[in-house]
Amino acid sequence: MTLSAARLATCPAAAMSVEFYVAGICPARNSRPGQLPAASACELMKANRTAFIHGPQIEQYSYPPECAFSTSRGPRARKMLASMGLLSGAGRGEVAPVPADRGELLTFHVEAYLDALAKAPQGFLDIEGLFMGLGTPETPIFHGMYEYAALAAGATLTGAKLLLAGEADIAFNPSGGFHHAQAACASGFCYINDIVIACEHLAAAGKRVFLVDIDAHHGDGVQGAFYDRRDVMTLSFHESGKTLFPGTGFEDEIGQGQGEGYSANVPLPAGTYDEAYLRAFKAVAPPLISAFDPDLIVLEAGMDCLAGDPLTHMSLTNNAYAEAVRLVRDIGKPLLVTGGGGYHVQNSARGYALVWVVLCGEDDHSADMSLGLGGVMMETADWAGGLRDRQLVTTAAQQAEVAPAVEETVEKVRKNVFGYHGL
Ligand SMILES: [Zn+2]
Numbered sequence: 353m354t355l356s357a358a359r360l361a362t363c364p365a366a367a368m369s370v371e372f373y374v375a376g377i378c379p380a381r382n383s384r385p386g387q388l389p390a391a392s393a394c395e396l397m398k399a400n401r402t403a404f405i406h407g408p409q410i411e412q413y414s415y416p417p418e419c420a421f422s423t424s425r426g427p428r429a430r431k432m433l434a435s436m437g438l439l440s441g442a443g444r445g446e447v448a449p450v451p452a453d454r455g456e457l458l459t460f461h462v463e464a465y466l467d468a469l470a471k472a473p474q475g476f477l478d479i480e481g482l483f484m485g486l487g488t489p490e491t492p493i494f495h496g497m498y499e500y501a502a503l504a505a506g507a508t509l510t511g512a513k514l515l516l517a518g519e520a521d522i523a524f525n526p527s528g529g530f531h532h533a534q535a536a537c538a539s540g541f542c543y544i545n546d547i548v549i550a551c552e553h554l555a556a557a558g559k560r561v562f563l564v565d566i567d568a569h570h571g572d573g574v575q576g577a578f579y580d581r582r583d584v585m586t587l588s589f590h591e592s593g594k595t596l597f598p599g600t601g602f603e604d605e606i607g608q609g610q611g612e613g614y615s616a617n618v619p620l621p622a623g624t625y626d627e628a629y630l631r632a633f634k635a636v637a638p639p640l641i642s643a644f645d646p647d648l649i650v651l652e653a654g655m656d657c658l659a660g661d662p663l664t665h666m667s668l669t670n671n672a673y674a675e676a677v678r679l680v681r682d683i684g685k686p687l688l689v690t691g692g693g694g695y696h697v698q699n700s701a702r703g704y705a706l707v708w709v710v711l712c713g714e715d716d717h718s719a720d721m722s723l724g725l726g727g728v729m730m731e732t733a734d735w736a737g738g739l740r741d742r743q744l745v746t747t748a749a750q751q752a753e754v755a756p757a758v759e760e761t762v763e764k765v766r767k768n769v770f771g772y773h774g775l
Contacts, residue, residue: 402712403514404439405507405525406430407448413500416492420663420695421541423500425655426526428701432739433708444712447514449507449525452549456509457502459556460548460577465536469543470498484537491538498543504528505546508690512550515648515686516557522687522711526704529652529692531571532598540569540597541693547652548577550688551584554648562646562685563587564637566676567654567692568664570601570617574652580609585616585644589633591657591666592619603764606772613772616640618765621757622665625746626672628758629657633676635762641683643773649685653677653707654692655700659744663695667750669741670703677710687711699741706739 411427430446433439440446457466468481472493477486487493504527511523530542547563551574554561563578565571565588578584593599607615618632641649653673657666681687689711694700746754766775 401520402444402522402708403447403511403520403524404430404433404445404708405447405449405511405523406527410449410500410503410507410527413496413503414494415541416494419489419492419541421490421693422695422697422700423527425694425697425701425704426691428697429526429704429708432701432705436705438705438709438712438714447510447520447523449503449510451499451503452506452509452544452546453502456549456553457505457544459552460535460545461533462536466498469501469538473497485534485539488538490541491543501530501544504530505544505549508546508550508688509553511688511690512553515688516554516559520686522681522689524689524708524711526691526708528690529567529654530573531565531567531652531654531692532569532573534573534576539573542573545573545577547571547574547650547690551578551650554650555581555583559647560644561585561648561650562641562644563650563652564641564680565589565652565654565692566633566657566673567652568656568661568666569596569654569693570598570619571652572598572600575601575605575615575617578611579607579615580611582607582611582614585614585640585646587616587618587637587640589618589620589629589637591624591664592621594619595622595665603761603768606768613769616765616769618761620666620761621754623667623750623754624657624758625667625744625750625754626669627746628751628754629666629668629672630675632758632762634679636765637676638679638683639775640769640773641680643775646685649680649683649687651677651680651687651689652692653689653704655694655696655703656692658694658696658699658703658741660699661694661696663693667744667746669744670699670706671740671743673703674706674710674740677707681711681713702739702741709739 414423415421472486507525508528514520528546532540533542533545551561561584563586568591570590571588575586601617656664657668659667
């Protein structure tokens with residue numbers, strides 16, 4: 353699809369990518385040819401430009417059916433949002449991802465690993481490939497795995513580039529968030545670490561980046577990549593490594609060398625519920641982000657903290673995710689958000705749809721406008737109340753077990769990390 357140069361020139365944002373323009377980010381798309389858009393419309397666009405990174409090509413790939421990781425969550429979230437009229441409109445729209453090229457993948461991964469990843473589906477898997485983590489139940493070999501991983505990483509990178517170019521304020525790739533992948537090793541359903549590649553791209557442009565990871569699993573691959581650096585600070589909230597893969601992410605992992613004090617971890621007990629989670633999140637994330645004062649924020653929003661996730665033991669509802677995302681959004685920095693884990697497919701997809709609504713600046717009332725649109729339209733019988741989960745009741749026993757452990761963790765993080773940032 354192309355637009356005439358003349359029509360592009362009618363919008364002051366003509367420097368935008370054509371896809372971005374066509375997708376609906378620019379309200380001026382409603383202008384008649386030759387007619388200048390109303391100044392107020394483009395002012396609005398400048399005030400809130402939020403990009404949903406997705407394209408039909410991302411729907412071509414899937415992990416083997418026996419694997420818990422579903423590539424359908426992003427597409428399902430998109431479908432929900434489109435059916436509710438929440439995907440595009442003033443100040444928001446969809447942008448097609450560009451696959452990451454070899455050079456971009458090499459900013460983190462090593463050549464031999466990328467070769468092994470590309471060749472494995474053709475039946476070329478040697479002992480080296482096995483040592484690189486390929487061919488396990490969590491990192492299976494499947495047709496198109498290299499192409500999928502490069503596309504998913506490219507989608508996150510596309511978001512980073514939009515932010516860098518000033519073409520969007522917020523970008524969301526629900527098909528990203530592969531935070532376990534190592535430079536030469538696949539791990540935990542992750543082959544290409546899109547987060548590291550995006551952060552490297554931003555850092556190479558001279559930007560200081562703060563990464564917040566709210567996946568149920570510790571973001572070990574990302575932490576490892578930046579452990580001795582202070583231009584990219586990482587903060588991960590996750591179920592404790594005592595009860596969950598990858599078994600890392602404790603309070604005393606704070607970075608090393610130049611990076612000492614620039615990695616932070618908030619391991620939470622199994623059974624952590626919304627209120628306790630948000631208490632920890634509010635106590636740690638906003639103060640550290642404000643003190644670090646990044647140019648951009650990256651948020652890995654894995655949905656596997658949701659109660660009922662088959663692989664984890666957390667008890668959040670998506671209301672906690674909505675609040676955490678709102679708190680990060682309200683800091684007001686350019687924001688790159690990715691998906692991540694989430695193994696209850698429908699709950700995760702609904703969670704991502706809610707994340708998008710929050711990123712678009714809809715307040716709680718607006719989000720509740722979706723009430724009554726659930727059920728059939730949501731293609732689930734789980735919950736017919738719109739995008740938000742029902743509140744979960746916590747027992748006194750659960751509170752007695754979780755709350756003190758969370759408090760203790762927060763205190764340790766304050767003691768171990770806050771001093772490096774004048775807090
Ligand atoms: Zn996870």
